[in-house]
Amino acid sequence: MYHSWGSQNAWLRQIHGWNKLYMNRSTAEDQGLSDGDGVRVESPYGSIKAQIALMEGVNGNTVWTWNAIGKKRGAWNLSPDAPESNKGFLLNHLITDLLPPKDGYRFGNTDPITGQAAWFDLRVRVVKDDGSDKALANDPSDSGIAPRAPGVDKAAERLRFGARFLPSSNWRRNRGGGET
Amino acid sequence: MTSLPNATDGRKLGLVIDLDICVGCHACAVNCKEWNTGGHSAPLTDEEPYGADPHGVWFNRVHSFEAGDGDSGRTVHFPRSCLHCEEPACVTVCPTGASYKREGDGIVLVNADTCIGCKLCSWACPYGAREYDYADGVMKKCTLCIDRIENQHLPPEDRLPACVSTCPASARHFGDLGDPNSDVSQLVAERGGYDLMPEMGMQPVNKYLPPRASTRHDLETPATPPESLPASTDTGSDFLNWVDRMLTR
Numbered sequence: 001m002y003h004s005w006g007s008q009n010a011w012l013r014q015i016h017g018w019n020k021l022y023m024n025r026s027t028a029e030d031q032g033l034s035d036g037d038g039v040r041v042e043s044p045y046g047s048i049k050a051q052i053a054l055m056e057g058v059n060g061n062t063v064w065t066w067n068a069i070g071k072k073r074g075a076w077n078l079s080p081d082a083p084e085s086n087k088g089f090l091l092n093h094l095i096t097d098l099l100p101p102k103d104g105y106r107f108g109n110t111d112p113i114t115g116q117a118a119w120f121d122l123r124v125r126v127v128k129d130d131g132s133d134k135a136l137a138n139d140p141s142d143s144g145i146a147p148r149a150p151g152v153d154k155a156a157e158r159l160r161f162g163a164r165f166l167p168s169s170n171w172r173r174n175r176g177g178g179e180t
Numbered sequence: 181m182t183s184l185p186n187a188t189d190g191r192k193l194g195l196v197i198d199l200d201i202c203v204g205c206h207a208c209a210v211n212c213k214e215w216n217t218g219g220h221s222a223p224l225t226d227e228e229p230y231g232a233d234p235h236g237v238w239f240n241r242v243h244s245f246e247a248g249d250g251d252s253g254r255t256v257h258f259p260r261s262c263l264h265c266e267e268p269a270c271v272t273v274c275p276t277g278a279s280y281k282r283e284g285d286g287i288v289l290v291n292a293d294t295c296i297g298c299k300l301c302s303w304a305c306p307y308g309a310r311e312y313d314y315a316d317g318v319m320k321k322c323t324l325c326i327d328r329i330e331n332q333h334l335p336p337e338d339r340l341p342a343c344v345s346t347c348p349a350s351a352r353h354f355g356d357l358g359d360p361n362s363d364v365s366q367l368v369a370e371r372g373g374y375d376l377m378p379e380m381g382m383q384p385v386n387k388y389l390p391p392r393a394s395t396r397h398d399l400e401t402p403a404t405p406p407e408s409l410p411a412s413t414d415t416g417s418d419f420l421n422w423v424d425r426m427l428t429r
Contacts, residue, residue, distance in 0.1 A: 011236070012210075013229075026250075055246055056248070057255050082232055157229075158228075161224075163223040172316050
């Protein structure tokens with residue numbers, strides 16, 4: 001879900017405000033992992049923290065998640081305690097956009113025919129999070145809070161889309177502090 | 181408390197939702213909110229929309245879960261909204277008459293002008309279909325889009341509930357379930373449509389079509405390769421030969 005393209009859509013984030021890493025149940029249980037465990041996901045390029053959810057309908061050697069939900073705290077004018085910044089995570093820290101040097105060139109890490117970013121062939125290791133590594137890319141305690149962008153107002157505490165369509169005599173039109 | 185209509189003319193407008201087809205995309209939920217935040221019960225207030233616990237009024241919600249273990253496991257997407265029951269406890273429990281069932285077509289509605297926000301109806305409904313609006317202080321719910329299905333300003337083909345008109349998989353159907361010859365009634369008969377929690381005695385009008393049996397065993401038989409694959413030819417270019425191999429394997 002690419003919520004960020006709509007400046008953090010107030011409706012979509014109610015449907016899906018944070019993500020988990022989905023793992024095959026038997027693969028996870030073989031490694032001593034349980035549903036809801038905190039894990040570290042490591043690739044050759046970085047390491048992130050995530051919470052796992054176990055399921056049957058995923059290949060045993062594959063993990064997946066909903067993309068583009070994790071946010072830096074304060075980003076997109078979300079409150080710093082928003083689940084996107086405290087429970088969700090972003091895969092980008094595990095991925096590189098360039099392949100290792102070859103013949104003096106750095107080729108893009110993309111499909112050679114379509115040019116599509118090669119997000120789907122990354123080898124990762126999933127280990128139980130023991131809380132020892134504080135310097136992970138998405139650890140909220142280290143990442144600070146993004147300042148509100150210039151010219152952006154404080155986020156609304158209540159939305160009343162559609163109230164303006166009611167007749168001016170309707171009591172519902174001006175309830176709840178009016179429309180924001 | 182509030183009485184149900186004594187006699188109806190037999191029409192029972194409602195939805196038929198196909199759990200075999202639904203992919204859980206939430207388009208029905210979002211389009212429902214889009215229409216209804218400007219419709220009969222407008223607005224559908226959102227509280228803390230950018231905070232830690234955003235929660236708003238939705239007439240339609242989708243729950244996704246897995247059922248079964250191992251190879252028999254399957255993902256089910258379950259859209260949930262008002263079922264417009266024939267014996268709706270949300271109506272009979274209402275102390276003011278604000279919650280009512282229409283005589284002509286059986287649609288269950290709330291009159292916001294007489295609702296006192298006591299929430300008894302949300303306790304009475306076993307399906308969780310009532311939605312309290314904290315800003316307005318009244319209960320709201322699915323209206324079956326009465327402001328679409330009867331809307332003379334819309335072309336006839338658009339006079340459908342917003343959730344039905346937007347479903348990209350055609351997993352949702354709208355019609356008269358009181359008429360055994362209607363398209364929806366025949367669909368229910370053909371596919372074994374069922375009531376949600378019939379033991380509650382609400383006699384829901386909306387019906388759900390069950391997922392069909394798994395076809396996984398079909399995959400265990402290897403597909404037979406076509407007999408006449410075009411023979412690869414040397415194009416004179418290593419790159420084109422490689423593309424040819426990739427595309428014909």
